[in-house]
Amino acid sequence: MGRTRTYQWDDPAVLADAAGRMAGIDFLRELRAGGLPRPPVNHTVDFALDEVEPGRAVFSLTPGEEHYNPIGSVHGGIFAVLLDSAAGCAVQSTLPQGMAYTSLDLTVKFLRRITVETGTVRAIGTVISKGRQTALAQAQLVDATDRLLAHATSSCMLFPVPPAR
Structure with a gap:
């Protein structure tokens, strides 16, 4: 019998409106505290922002069958979603009001498979370098014992928020 998830x-x-009106760290703290709704992707994949401080963001996910690929483990795209979110939000946490970012690239190294038996995993993103137009961040995906499951680097472009229409 098939399984369902709603x-x-x-x-x-x-x-998007709130992000344009707030400093990055304030926006992420408000998001974490529940003062802003979670982004749609957080509901789709079912992961959460657990920690945020300047230059650092941590997301968690408890893997389920809905995250599996055809060979019985968590799909690499789920790894990438977590790592991209952690690295990108680490960058966002450093931005002043009126500035935004977008990921230019994401390089992921998969080190271990994840299954439901792995338990909750955390993606820990940190900023390595930040200039006026670009930032470089990294993220590590770890299990409950801090065993490294995957690693990523991300380059981000920084730009002024377009004016509201």
């Missing part, structure tokens, strides 16, 4: 999300325009 979820819902809020209008993502609310988040």
Whole structure:
């Protein structure tokens, strides 16, 4: 018999508007505290922002069968979603009001497989270098014993938030 999963999300325009009006760290802290709705991708993949401080962001996920690839382990795309989120939000946490970022690239190294038996995993993102137009961040995906499961680096482009229409 097939399995099902149902979820819902809020209008993502609310988040985009708030992000443009707040410093990155304030936006992420408000998101973590529940003062802003979680982004749709957080509901789709079912992961959460657990920690944020300037230059650092931590997300967690408890893997389920819904994350599996055809060979019985968590799909590499789920690894990438967590690592990209952690690295990108680490960069976002350093941005002043009126500045935004977008990922230019993401290089992921898969070191170990993840299954439901792995338990909750954490993606820990940190900023390595930040200039006026670009930033470099890394993220590590670890299990409950801090065993490294995957590693990523990400280059991000920094730019002024476009004016509201």
